[in-house]
Amino acid sequence: MKNKKTVIVVGGGAAGLMTAMQLSPKFKIIIIEKEKSIGRKLLVAGKGGFNLSNNCSLEPFISKYTPSSFLEQSIKLFSSNDLQLFLASLGIETYVGSSGRIFPKEGIKPNDVLKAFKTQLSKNGVQIKVNHKFISYSKNELIVANSNNVKASLFFDYCVFALGGASWSKTGSDGKWTALFQTKNINVIPFQASNCGxxxxxxxxxxxxxxxxxxxxxxxxxxxxxxxxxxxxxxxxxxxxxxxxxxxxxxxxxxxxxxxxxxxxxxxxxxxxxxxxxxxxxxxxxxxxxxxxxxxxxxxxxxxxxxxxxxxxxxxxxxxxxxxxxxxxxRPLDEAISTVGGISTTAVNSDFSLKNNPNIFSIGEMLDWDAPTGGYLLQACFSMGYSVANTINKNS
Ligand SMILES: Cc1cc2nc3c(=O)[nH]c(=O)nc-3n(C[C@H](O)[C@H](O)[C@H](O)COP(=O)(O)OP(=O)(O)OC[C@H]3O[C@@H](n4cnc5c(N)ncnc54)[C@H](O)[C@@H]3O)c2cc1C
Structure with a gap:
C-alpha cells in the first residue's frame, strides 16, 4: 500500500482540529500542541454560552469580517449550516437562539464538544503530541521541543500552522511565535485587542x-x-x-x-x-x-x-x-475575546498557503482579520480549517 503523506497541524484549537479532522481519513496527521491538552480556548469560549456560529444569511455573514473578501471563499465552502451538519455527525446537536446565535443543544457542555472531536480524531488515527512546542521550521521540517526541552525533527509533506491569537495566554495562544515568522520574511502585524471592554x-x-x-x-x-x-x-x-x-x-x-x-x-x-x-x-x-x-x-x-x-x-x-x-x-490584550494582528493577510495566498512556502499554511486567529462576537470568530476558524483541508486534499 502506498505510504500516506504526512500533514503536521501545529496548534490544537478550533482551526487546527478542523483541519486534522477533515484530512485524517487520507493522510497521516500529527497535531503538535504546546499545552498539556488541546482545545483549551474552546473550553474558555464555552464558559459563558458556547456560541459556535450564527444563523445570519451568507452575504451579511461575510460582511461581518474585516477584510471581508479574505474569508469569503472559506465561509462559502463551509458555512454555518455545514458546521451544524458536521457537529451533528459527531453527535453534537445545535440550536439557533433568538438572536440567530448557534449553540450546542441544552445539556451539551463545551467539554462534550471537545470530547466529540477527540474521539473522532482518535478513531481516525490522528497522533496528538501535547506538551510539544514548535520552535522552528524549514521547507519540510518542523523542530519541536518537549517539556524537558528535548528537541526533535518532524518531517512533513504539508504543515498547517493554527497557533491562535494573543489573548488568554493561559489557554496557550500567547502569540510568542511572531518573532520566528519575522525571521522567515513573513510580514507580522503587532497584536491588538479586539472584542474587549x-x-x-x-x-x-x-x-x-x-x-x-x-x-x-x-x-x-x-x-x-x-x-x-x-x-x-x-x-x-x-x-x-x-x-x-x-x-x-x-x-x-x-x-x-x-x-x-x-x-x-x-x-x-x-x-x-x-x-x-x-x-x-x-x-x-x-x-x-x-x-x-x-x-x-x-x-x-x-x-x-x-x-x-x-x-x-x-x-x-x-x-x-x-x-x-x-x-x-x-482593556489589556490578554483579556480580549479575540485579537487582530498576527500574520498579515498579504503574506498568504487565497488558500492560506504562505506565499514564500506554498506547502505550509496559516489559519485561524493567528492571521490578521477581525470579526465581532456572535459566533463569527469560531465559524471563521472552522471554515479556514476546512478550506485548507480541502486544498491539501485536492493537491494530493
Ligand atoms: C473568553 C472567550 C470567549 C469566547 N467566546 C467565543 C464565542 O462564544 N464564539 C466565538 O465564535 N468565539 C469566541 N471566542 C473566540 C474563539 O474562541 C477564538 O477565536 C478561536 O478559538 C481561535 O481558534 P484558533 O484555532 O485560531 O486558536 P486557538 O484556539 O487559540 O488555538 C491555538 C493553539 O495553538 C497552540 N500553540 C500556540 N503556540 C504554539 C507553539 N509554539 N507550539 C505548539 N502549539 C502552540 C495553543 O496552545 C493553542 O492550543 C472566545 C474567546 C475567548 C477568549
Missing part, C-alpha cells in the same frame, strides 16, 4: 452604586457607527455586546489621541420628538417615570451632563439620546 473615566457617583449593573436596550455610537444591544458597567469601564463591535473604531481614535468618545442613546427606539411629546406638560420631577428611565440612566445623565442641560427638558432629552462618556483606553 473599554476603560471609562467613571465618576464616583456612577461607579459606587452601579458597578455590575447592565444597561439594556441601549445603543452605543463611536465615530458614527452605532450598535444596539447591552452594556455592563464594570469597575474599569464597559463590557457588552454593544461595545465589542465598536472596538476597531475606538482603537483608531485612541491611536490618534489619548481618548475617545462613547455616545449612549438610552432610548434608541424613540426619537427626540417622541420623547418631547411624552414630556409635554410634565415637570422635571416627572422625567424618570414619564420617560421610563432607570436609576442608572438618571445617574449617568446627572454625572455626564451640565446642571443647566440636566434641568432643561429639551437638552435633557438631547443628552439622553446622545450621552457622551470619556473612553480612556482599551
Amino acid at each position: 473599554v476603560n471609562i473615566d467613571w465618576k464616583a457617583s456612577v461607579l459606587n452604586h452601579y458597578e455590575g449593573k447592565p444597561l439594556k436596550n441601549i445603543s452605543f455610537t463611536v465615530e458614527g457607527k452605532t450598535i444596539k444591544g447591552e452594556g455592563l458597567i464594570t469597575s474599569y469601564g464597559m463590557e457588552g455586546n454593544a461595545i465589542y463591535p465598536l472596538i476597531g473604531n475606538v482603537r483608531d481614535l485612541l491611536h490618534a489621541s489619548s481618548h475617545a468618545q462613547l455616545f449612549i442613546d438610552l432610548k434608541p427606539n424613540n426619537t427626540h420628538k417622541d420623547l418631547m411629546l411624552k414630556m409635554k406638560g410634565k415637570s422635571f420631577k416627572d422625567y424618570k417615570k414619564t420617560l421610563n428611565l432607570s436609576s442608572l440612566d438618571m445617574a449617568l445623565l446627572k454625572a455626564y451632563t451640565s446642571k443647566q442641560d440636566y434641568l432643561n427638558v429639551n437638552t435633557f432629552i438631547s443628552c439622553l439620546k446622545k450621552l457622551e462618556l470619556p473612553i480612556i483606553g482599551l
